[in-house]
Amino acid sequence: MKYVLEIENVSKFFHGLVAIDDLTIKVKPGQIYGIIGPNGAGKTTLFNCVTGIYTPEKGTIKYKGENITGMEPHKIAQRGVLRTFQNIRLFKEMSVAENIIAGTHTKSKQKWYHSIIHTPFYKKDELKQWKKVEELMEFFGLSKYADTPAGDLSYGNQRKIEMARALAAEPELLILDEPAAGLNENETIELTNIILKIKEMGLGIMMIEHDMEMVMKLTDYITVINFGKEISQGEPDFVQNDPRVIEAYIGTDDEEDEENGK
Ligand SMILES: Nc1ncnc2c1ncn2[C@@H]1O[C@H](COP(=O)(O)OP(=O)(O)OP(=O)(O)O)[C@@H](O)[C@H]1O
Ligand SMILES: [Mg+2]
Secondary structure (H helix, E strand, O other): OOOOEEEEEEEEEEOOEEEEEEEEEEEOOOOEEEEEOOOOOOHHHHHHHHOOOOOOOEEEEEEOOEEOOOOOHHHHHHHOEEEOOOOOOOOOOOEHHHHHHHHHOOOOOOOOOHHHHOOHHHHHHHHHHHHHHHHHHHHOOOHHHOOOEHHHOOHHHHHHHHHHHHHHOOOOEEEEEOOOOOOOHHHHHHHHHHHHHHHHOOOEEEEEOOOHHHHHHHOOEEEEEEOOEEEEEEOHHHHHOOHHHHHHHHOOOOHHHHHHOO
């Protein structure tokens, strides 16, 4: 398999205004693919098209060769495309462990009646899933918070829970929308190392991120978008020095973007 994800000539409009304009992006297995660009560029919209929240008006999206354009979000997740959100989405009153086990249900082969009649299959499967949750909590350093309500934890830990929940579904493509947003410097370094370890597991990773240091450290390939259009594509070193990219960032007066354009 050459590509895990192929986005081809995809466009998405809102009320006649273009949010994504003819984007083509191909992600190889085991690659960390960065999507960067100023605020409102269309980055999250692109991820929403890939995960089935939006159906693009033009173009096709293929996952492992299968056309998934316009497929329902849960079907795309079942196939192995899992994500985290720009604004963390957790069950805040539920414990850390319960939040993470929720992720396993995406992939579980359990039928609804198994949980009522508690078949041996159900018990065995349930045990397997809890084992996986334990391993994930260990991996993310969350074991000591297993029974703590997710909403009581720091922002950094909540980001980890969301990532653990996505991994619980055993994705082959992990999609991260601004994983370092709201994190302090130490938390960002910790998360960078976690993402590198996830990469070693062999998954494809696509990430939107404004923290340029993190992007340069992690990504193998980058597409830069502005006003929904690709303005540059290539390896981090190339993209960073591309005059079109520098211009796009300097052209905005957003504080965050000015910092990134330095
Ligand atoms: N559901 C929607 N309805 C109408 N317009 C939308 C919708 N979702 C996004 N947009 C518009 O599409 C454009 C792209 O938004 P998007 O959220 O994809 O940007 P982004 O690159 O993720 O920005 P940020 O870095 O601030 O998260 C913006 O102009 C936004 O207002
Ligand atoms: Mg966004």
